[in-house]
Amino acid sequence: MSDRRLIRETSFDLTGKLFRVSWLYVLLLCALAGVGYAALYSAAGGSPEPYATRHVMRFSFGLVLMLGIALVDIRFIARLAWPAYAASLALLVLVARMGHVGKGAQRWIELGGIQLQPSEMMKVALVLALASWFHRASWERMGNPLFLIPPIIAVLAPVGLILKEPNLGTAVITAMVGAVMFFGAGVRWWKFVLVAAPVPFAAKIGYGYLHDYQKARIDTFLNPESDPLGAGYNIIQSKIALGSGGMWGKGYLQGTQGHLNFLPEKQTDFIFTMIGEEFGLVGGLAVMGLLALIVLGGMLIALRCRNQFGRLVALGISFNFFMYVFVNIAMVMGAIPVGGVPLPLVSHGGSAMITVMIGFGLLMSAYVHRDVEFEDRRDAV
16 A cells, blocks of 8 residues: 555656756757757758757667656755766777777777767766855855865866867857856856966967867967968858858748858758758748857756755756857857757757757756755854
């Protein structure tokens, strides 16, 4: 009898959690994935193969995974934060030693026939680890410099390993996500100024240690016309495609730059360019508006969380998504150097899709369990 009661209570609890899921937010994610399907269908010349069908399958799997994570108690997730960080760091070390080399970089690893990019997983794991470290800290402890040393090391270790791959863009995003977590936890603003002050000088010195292709990307960003058929080809074609779309675009499946194969990587990094060419400024702004709603929705979830762990997780996941969007769109517009950052839930790719959906699952768990209470904060300094 007691077992039946337990089963009923568990079933009722899961049903209650499903009702607490923000289904409007889920609908926004589905709408963005739908944009991705339409864009990938066009990128394949008006065919669901080979991109659009895989996109739907990956998103469907990711959606189920997201909802499953959303039902997991946020306090249990907090206990898994540092083990997840340690596992992601171990995978980054494995990539450095035996990772798969592609396009001149060593960023992937084969596990059980599945190709993973641990640097994507690390960004989510880092959010969890820093949220776990900071959520019990008092204001007095936050002012103690010694208390900040372990989380600083936790940020620098993966950033260094990601730089070694080399993957400058993801390393910068990982560092920025870490910085936002520190800010959200209450680290004083003047400490950020102290850290940021020497960055321009360090960047000037660090330029000499960059790989040739990384230097070419920066030089091309400053002067794309210097090598129009080489390093500058991608960004020049991207600008042509975006400009040719005009206000309303050339029409769905009518983009010439994309369909005549002048636009490289149109199914991955430069997919927003295809959208701009076919749907024009209006279509591009509409997609950007949808992306902005997802970011703002995540920030609102952070504000509604009554526990600090959930608040920091929601903040970190939302900012990570924002960085994906900002870097990708700024890149295809020529506002920043070209880097291998996809447009989440729109670009073709498996690792980024699943990682983003896991992040949204954690975000949704923070929302579902927004009223739960953790143990009292440790006040020792």
